[in-house]
Amino acid sequence: MTEIAVLAASRLSDGVCVAGITHQKQWVRPTRPKHDDTWRQLERSDCRDARGRWVLAKGNVVRIDLVRPIPKEAHSEDWLIGPRKPELVRRLCDTDYRRVCRQIAEPSLEALDCDKAPRSLVMVRPSRISSFSFGMDERKGTYVPRCSFTLGRWHYSAKPVSDLEWRGYGRRLVRQHNGKEAWKAGDIFRRNGTEACWLTVGRNLVASQPYLLVVGVQLFPVRRFPMDFQRS
Numbered sequence: 001m002t003e004i005a006v007l008a009a010s011r012l013s014d015g016v017c018v019a020g021i022t023h024q025k026q027w028v029r030p031t032r033p034k035h036d037d038t039w040r041q042l043e044r045s046d047c048r049d050a051r052g053r054w055v056l057a058k059g060n061v062v063r064i065d066l067v068r069p070i071p072k073e074a075h076s077e078d079w080l081i082g083p084r085k086p087e088l089v090r091r092l093c094d095t096d097y098r099r100v101c102r103q104i105a106e107p108s109l110e111a112l113d114c115d116k117a118p119r120s121l122v123m124v125r126p127s128r129i130s131s132f133s134f135g136m137d138e139r140k141g142t143y144v145p146r147c148s149f150t151l152g153r154w155h156y157s158a159k160p161v162s163d164l165e166w167r168g169y170g171r172r173l174v175r176q177h178n179g180k181e182a183w184k185a186g187d188i189f190r191r192n193g194t195e196a197c198w199l200t201v202g203r204n205l206v207a208s209q210p211y212l213l214v215v216g217v218q219l220f221p222v223r224r225f226p227m228d229f230q231r232s
Contacts, residue, residue, distance in 0.1 A: 001063040003089060004028050005100055007123065008200040008216035009057055010162035011229060015041035017162070017215060018056045019077065019121050019200065025104055027077040027121045030056075030064050040078055044229075048085070054227075055088040058165065058216055059097050063087040074117040074203050074210070098220050101125070101198040108152055112203040112212060120203040121215075126151050129197060132188055133158070134170030135181040142231050145170045147214050149185075149199070159201075161214040168228035189219075196220045 004020035011017075017040075019029045031040040047056035055062050065082035072078060092100065104123045112122055126149035137144045145161040161167070173188075174181055189197070200216030 001084065001087065002028070002066045003061060003063050004030075005092065006056055006058055006060050006062060007100075007218070008121075008202070009047070009164050009227075010202075010215040011164055011167065012041045012162065013039045015039065015043055016047055016056070016164070017041050017202070018047065019202070019215065020062075021100070021104060027119065028066065028079055029075065029077045029121065030066060030081045031070070031078050032081055033070070040072070040075060042081070046081065046086075049087055050085045053088070055086050057224075058163075058218065059092045059222060059224075061089040061092060063089060073205075074112075074120040076119045077121055094220060094222050097218070097222060098196065101218055105198060108154070109156075109201060109212065112201065117203055117210070122201050123198055124151055124201060125196070125198045129185040131183065131185055132161075132170070133182045134174050143167070143171075143228075147185075147199070147217075156212065159212055159214055161217065162202075163215060163217045164227035164229070165225040166214075166217045169223075169225040171228050171230075172225070192219055192223050193221060194219045194223075 004022055006020040008019040033040050047054050049055045064086045065084035066079040067082040068080055070078050070080045105125050106122050128150040131148045133146045146158040147161050148157045198218040199214050202213055202215040
């Protein structure tokens with residue numbers, strides 16, 4: 001069993017994409033590929049311990065049964081999981097959680113945003129987050145939260161956010177505010193008393209084309225929200 005600090009738990013297809021780092025600060029994505037290897041993800045049952053508790057959540061340190069690495073293209077972090085259930089070790093306190101983000105944060109997304117990306121996960125602290133939105137993709141008819149942010153000299157506009165908790169937070173926010181979908185980031189941060197925010201950013205492929213998405217939103221002080229799996 002390997003200990004990892006979970007830094008992303010996001011919706012992927014009909015499953016869950018989980019990512020974290022080991023004590024050696026190496027990214028790991030536990031996964032159970034489908035037979036056609038189209039989606040590298042976990043089932044929801046994989047995220048629960050032997051007592052049925054969902055333990056693969058952001059900010060948790062867990063022991064997980066990693067069998068062997070199964071890298072594929074940019075997904076160099078992928079590991080096949082074994083049959084043993086994950087075990088919760090502890091929940092990171094705000095100070096330790098923030099320290100982890102600070103230690104592994106990178107100044108750019110160059111490792112992901114290139115033709116032959118060597119990996120598919122990066123932690124960043126944007127120099128500015130300008131907006132969040134929680135609307136529908138009208139073409140696909142699916143719910144897609146988005147985030148626009150600046151990192152150094154680069155601006156990333158309306159990147160999809162697959163973080164399960166952030167999806168749930170957006171649903172609640174829209175309900176509470178009469179369908180308002182677009183928000184200035186500063187307004188959301190003030191509502192949550194946020195002093196700092198880090199983003200876990202991932203790289204994926206759709207129709208063989210790479211794209212970036214936010215797979216983990218880390219607010220400090222930490223806020224936790226119900227997870228949302230609904231497509232529409």
